[in-house]
Amino acid sequence: MNPYVVPGLVVVVLVTVGIGAYGLRFARTTSDFLVASRSVSPAWNAAAISGEYLSAASFLGVAGLVLRYGLDVLWYPVGFAAGYLALLLFVAAPLRRSGAFTLPDFCQVRLRSPLLRRLATVFVVFIGCLYLVPQLQGAGLTFTTVTGAPYEWGALLVGVVVTANVALGGMRAITFVQAFQYWLKLTALAVPVIFLMLQWQSDGRPAVTPPAGPVFATATTVVVQQDAVLDGTVKVRAGEELTFAAGERVPEVSSVDDNRGVAWLLPGGDSSLFATYSLILATFLGTMGLPHVLVRFYTNPDGASARRTTLVVLGMVGLFYLLPTMYGVLGRVYTPQLLMTGQTDAVVLLLPEAALGGGHLGQFLGALVTAGALAAFLSTSSGLLTSVAGVVFTDILHAERGGSVRDFRLATVLAAVLPLGLSLYVSNMDVSRVVGLAFAVAASSFCPLLVLGIWWRGLTDVGAAAGILAGGGAAMTAVLLTVMGPPLDGWYAQLIGQPAAWTVPLAFVVMVAGSLLTKRRIPPDIGSTMLRLHAPEELRL
Amino acid sequence: MNGDTGDAAGTPRPARAEPGDAAGTPRAGRPAGATALPPLRTRVVLGEAAAARRASPDSVRAELAEQTPVGEALVKGLVRAQLALAVRLSLVVVAGLGALPLLFAVAPAVGRVKVLGVNLPWLLLGLLSFPFLLGVGWAYVRWAERNEQDFTAVIRRPEA
Numbered sequence: 072m073n074p075y076v077v078p079g080l081v082v083v084v085l086v087t088v089g090i091g092a093y094g095l096r097f098a099r100t101t102s103d104f105l106v107a108s109r110s111v112s113p114a115w116n117a118a119a120i121s122g123e124y125l126s127a128a129s130f131l132g133v134a135g136l137v138l139r140y141g142l143d144v145l146w147y148p149v150g151f152a153a154g155y156l157a158l159l160l161f162v163a164a165p166l167r168r169s170g171a172f173t174l175p176d177f178c179q180v181r182l183r184s185p186l187l188r189r190l191a192t193v194f195v196v197f198i199g200c201l202y203l204v205p206q207l208q209g210a211g212l213t214f215t216t217v218t219g220a221p222y223e224w225g226a227l228l229v230g231v232v233v234t235a236n237v238a239l240g241g242m243r244a245i246t247f248v249q250a251f252q253y254w255l256k257l258t259a260l261a262v263p264v265i266f267l268m269l270q271w272q273s274d275g276r277p278a279v280t281p282p283a284g285p286v287f288a289t290a291t292t293v294v295v296q297q298d299a300v301l302d303g304t305v306k307v308r309a310g311e312e313l314t315f316a317a318g319e320r321v322p323e324v325s326s327v328d329d330n331r332g333v334a335w336l337l338p339g340g341d342s343s344l345f346a347t348y349s350l351i352l353a354t355f356l357g358t359m360g361l362p363h364v365l366v367r368f369y370t371n372p373d374g375a376s377a378r379r380t381t382l383v384v385l386g387m388v389g390l391f392y393l394l395p396t397m398y399g400v401l402g403r404v405y406t407p408q409l410l411m412t413g414q415t416d417a418v419v420l421l422l423p424e425a426a427l428g429g430g431h432l433g434q435f436l437g438a439l440v441t442a443g444a445l446a447a448f449l450s451t452s453s454g455l456l457t458s459v460a461g462v463v464f465t466d467i468l469h470a471e472r473g474g475s476v477r478d479f480r481l482a483t484v485l486a487a488v489l490p491l492g493l494s495l496y497v498s499n500m501d502v503s504r505v506v507g508l509a510f511a512v513a514a515s516s517f518c519p520l521l522v523l524g525i526w527w528r529g530l531t532d533v534g535a536a537a538g539i540l541a542g543g544g545a546a547m548t549a550v551l552l553t554v555m556g557p558p559l560d561g562w563y564a565q566l567i568g569q570p571a572a573w574t575v576p577l578a579f580v581v582m583v584a585g586s587l588l589t590k591r592r593i594p595p596d597i598g599s600t601m602l603r604l605h606a607p608e609e610l611r612l
Numbered sequence: 613m614n615g616d617t618g619d620a621a622g623t624p625r626p627a628r629a630e631p632g633d634a635a636g637t638p639r640a641g642r643p644a645g646a647t648a649l650p651p652l653r654t655r656v657v658l659g660e661a662a663a664a665r666r667a668s669p670d671s672v673r674a675e676l677a678e679q680t681p682v683g684e685a686l687v688k689g690l691v692r693a694q695l696a697l698a699v700r701l702s703l704v705v706v707a708g709l710g711a712l713p714l715l716f717a718v719a720p721a722v723g724r725v726k727v728l729g730v731n732l733p734w735l736l737l738g739l740l741s742f743p744f745l746l747g748v749g750w751a752y753v754r755w756a757e758r759n760e761q762d763f764t765a766v767i768r769r770p771e772a
Contacts, residue, residue, distance in 0.1 A: 598687065
């Protein structure tokens with residue numbers, strides 16, 4: 072095993088806990104815990120938002136998807152970044168000016184409806200869990216890949232560190248932790264990629280898409296994961312070891328779904344136009360509805376700085392997303408055996424050693440990306456846990472403003488138990504897919520609520536609730552069917568597997584129609600609410 | 613942890629008094645009696661001190677606060693300007709990025725064009741889309757701030 076990995080992971084955990092403890096010295100009141108007393112500078116805040124946002128799905132999943140499916144999945148990173156543009160254009164400044172700390176808060180501010188607030192709470196907890204479970208799973212899978220230790224250890228370790236950190240330091244500490252982790256993640260992908268490119272050059276630029284399909288770069292032994300058929304002829308059993316010489320073609324394995332040749336290289340491989348547009352809608356519009364993203368905007372001092380922070384985030388996130396694609400492409404050259412085992416999510420972790428050899432450089436860079444992956448799990452799950460705990464704290468424990476820090480800690484533990492338990496029992500969900508589904512639910516429930524709530528005076532509580540129930544409910548059902556139901560085929564498989572293209576318009580239409588039918592319920596103070604959302608703070612009356 | 617009960621709603625920490633949050637208004641989202649009108653009226657009274665400091669006539673600000681037709685129209689104008697800006701720029705993104713899958717489907721030849729040895733779609737999506745998004749975002753921040761300055765200028769104009 073790589074001797075640098077364990078020290079690297081220990082350093083990341085210690086620095087995380089250390090910064091958390093340092094932040095604790097400043098955290099004295101509930102306000103400090105929840106919103107860092109709104110005293111975080113824009114640069115810190117932008118790094119923290121980016122650090123929080125770049126999850127296991129971005130750090131590991133995107134490269135794995137590119138390795139497997141090629142061009143069509145580049146819409147994932149593009150959409151993850153474009154989500155911040157949609158957030159900037161339609162939500163950032165007015166949301167900050169609304170003073171809402173969470174999505175349920177926004178329902179209260181804009182529509183004065185406790186019932187809608189409760190509905191929003193349900194969706195925040197659902198989306199939070201949906202997003203938290205795969206993070207913990209990714210942590211478990213990384214531990215298995217790198218250390219050989221059991222899956223549960225990784226999930227438990229990350230779960231416990233995150234829960235302790237959030238409960239003890241709250242958001243003030245988390246802000247510093249997240250900012251540190253953004254730079255760690257960026258470094259952990261950017262430094263190795265330089266060496267990987269140099270290695271690729273010195274190897275004589277081996278073709279990424281050889282005419283006969285991917286070939287093994289070196290002699291490789293592959294352990295078959297599931298009973299399968301190779302190239303449609305040779306039957307193999309799980310556990311069987313196959314040895315391939317350098318330059319030999321990588322056989323197609325019936326149990327692994329991937330794209331080869333032109334389907335990998337060119338658009339429209341085997342995903343339909345519907346699926347592509349569905350993915351685009353979900354990722355472009357889903358970001359604004361993710362609970363841990365919105366919380367951060369409250370830490371900006373005013374609307375204009377919320378806008379600037381978002382712009383910096385867009386730059387930081389875009390910079391990061393240049394990198395995973397390179398790993399996916401180079402993985403095609405140096406780790407094609409993952410196409411046989413199906414564990415493509417591990418490409419980022421395995422690539423440095425596979426390409427640079429088992430010497431000190433390869434091992435050191437391998438440990439660096441592993442540390443970055445751990446940072447990805449830690450930061451995203453910390454942010455998610457803070458926001459879910461915040462909602463549990465205000466809306467379920469009914470602590471309101473007078474709630475004590477002890478209540479917030481209780482809320483944190485409560486919010487952590489369910490996802491942690493789930494992640495231990497449901498270990499075979501696909502990381503990137505589930506994260507994409509969380510985006511679809513967010514895009515079909517909170518995106519219409521925020522956009523219409525901010526820009527349209529006519530929105531009513533009944534219309535909003537109907538829209539969230541119709542669109543968000545449909546997306547939620549589709550997600551549950553995809554994750555737990557039997558495999559589907561036929562035309563409706565796509566409608567269920569990538570629901571955003573119909574659930575987002577459905578939510579908008581129902582919300583508008585419902586509001587038009589209940590015009591009398593438009594809040595009487597809509598004029599002053601709109602003034603508050605859109606007028607610059609310096610004019611506050 | 614007895615001393616840790618949170619800040620009272622309307623008392624920003626002294627060192628960090630925020631321009632945006634007038635004293636006495638319950639923080640948004642906290643349900644405790646957050647009806648907006650009474651606090652707004654109070655703020656006009658409080659606002660006189662601020663207005664006197666800045667020595668600018670306050671009739672338009674009062675119009676805003678009182679929700680008169682003039683004030684209402686001003687706010688509607690601002691909202692409309694900001695929305696039009698956001699919609700226009702999102703159309704730029706829809707045209708620039710959103711049309712790509714359709715383009716690739718209609719004209720597969722585009723996918724085979726190579727620039728610097730890389731197929732064009734990889735360059736467009738993997739590399740150029742991010743600076744493009746950032747550029748649109750930058751333009752938005754610039755113009756949105758200009759809209760707000762225009763709005764502020766109207767409110768502050770002495771003859772108003």
